[in-house]
Amino acid sequence: MRLATFNLLHGRSLSDGAVHAGRVRDAIADLDADVLGLQEVDRAQPRSGGLDLTALAAEALGAPAHRFAAAVVGTPGKTWQAWHADADIAHPQYGIALVSRFPVQRWQITQLPGAPIRSPVLTAEDGLLLLKDEPRVLLAAVLETPRGLMSVGTTHLSFVPGWNVRQLRHAVRAMRALPAPRILLGDLNMPAGPVRAFTGWRPLARVATFPSPSPRTQLDHVLVDPRGQVALGRVVQVRTPHPPVSDHRPLVVRVDR
Template identity: 90%
Template structure:
């Protein structure tokens, strides 16, 4: 079984700043993941050509099960509002997604507490900005795999120190309500040491994932709940391939489960 997490940066290439479906499709297909957690995912956004990136990634992996969970309606960095209801589906959306080659027995979406303050963020184009933090969500699925039932979740936590810890603990509590073994995939916006210290969950991979060109830190994680960890099997390979899109590297963990 291959588990992967990938912050897509809405499919944008750093080489020319554009989004092309073929680049996204090729990058995701190369991961060959059975379960893929995605962050910074666009749906019907003009900046990404109106693509449904969740569907595109599912097609690339030939995965029949997939779900997108919107965090905001509108475009981050421009005009947006928190997502509230399915009525917002007619507008551009942005959030996270989970793609699975295995059947899904149940989906669960959990709203995570958002940071109420603006925080300084160093951007590539405009320098230091005071940015309003976006709402955050946890998307989880109970999967029917050939080795039995397991639960996998994905999330993209706040860049605001302290608030991301609060969100992570909230996500762990929500995951613990689902059947084990349990795995959390995502861009947690904090390095491996604090992640393990604040959760007690075990990292299945230690590898730098950001920035993609020359990774220096691990922001992207594959975590296993120690309760039932042995049922996941042994890690036989870890990959962080250089993508043709995004400023993060995907993190792929191959288990012998």
Template identity: 75%
Template sequence: MRLATFNLLHGRSLSDGTVHADRVAAAVERLDADVLGLQEVDKAQPRSGLLDLTAVAAEAMGATVHRFAAAVVGTPGEQWQPWRSDDDNAHPLYGIALVSRFPVTRWQITALPAAPIRSPLYDPENGLRLLKDEPRVLLAAVVETPQGALTVATTHLSFVPGWNIRQLRHAVRALRTLPGPRVLLGDLNMPARPVRAVTGWRSLASKPTFPSFSPRAQLDHILAHPRDLPALGRVVQVATPRADISDHLPLLVHLDRP
């Protein structure tokens, strides 16, 4: 079984700054993942051609099931507000998604509140800026694989140091209510050492993923609780394939499950 996580940067290419469905589809198809967690996902956004990027990824994977979970309504970096209810779905949305080739028997969405204050963030194009943090979400699914049920979750945590640790603790607590084995995929906006210190979970894939053009840090992770490792099986491949989109590399792990 192949699990992957990919921060899409809403499908934008760093080479020309544009978004094309075929580039997103090619990057996803190259992963050949059975379950894929996506972050920075647009839905009906003008900046990405009104595409439903979750649906684009699902078609490229040949996946039977997919779900998008909105974190904000509007466009990050411009005008936005927290997503509150299905009434907001008539507007441009931004969030995370899970795509699966296997059936899903249960979904769970957990809200992860934003940091309460503006925080500095370095933008290569605009320098140091004080930004309002966005709310985040955890999207989890109980997936029925040929080897049995598996809980897979994805999230994209805050860039604010310390606050992302608080969100990660909240996410791990939420996953305790779902059946094991459990795997967390996502852009956690922190390196491996604090992730392990906070959660006790083990990394299934250790490779730098950011920035994509010269990766130096691992911000994207595939994690499992130590008790779940025997049921998940042996890791036979870890990869960070190159893609024509995003400032993150996708992270892929191939498991030989018993």
């Protein structure tokens, strides 16, 4: 079974700043993941040509089960507001997604506590900015796999130190209400050491994923809850491909019994 997480940067290429469906499709197909967590996912955004990146990823993997969970309506870095129920698929949205080749028994979306402060962020276009943090969510699914039920969640945590820890603990509590084994995929905006120290969950891979041209730190993780971990099996392969999209490298972990 291949588990993967990928911060898409809404499919943008660092080489030319453009978003092309073919590039995104090829990058996702190369992962050959059975379960994929995606972050920084666009739907109906002008900047990404109105693409539904979640559906595109599912098509690339031949995965029948997929779901997008919007965190905001509008465009991050410009004009946006927290997602609300009145936003239909015609509104530009931005969030996270989960794609699975296995059937989904049920889905669960959990709102995570948002950081109430602005924080300095270094951007390529405008230098150092004080940015308001976006809402954060956890998207989880109970999957019907050949090994039995398995719970997988994905999230993208705050860049504000301390608040990402609070969100991570909240996400772990929500995941523990679901059947074991439990996996959390995502861009947690913190390295593996603190992640394990604050949760007790085990990283299945320790490898740098950011920034993509020459990774120096691990922000992207595949975590397993030690309660029920034996049923998952052992790690037999770890990959961090370098696709022509995003400023993160995807992390792919293959497990086998």
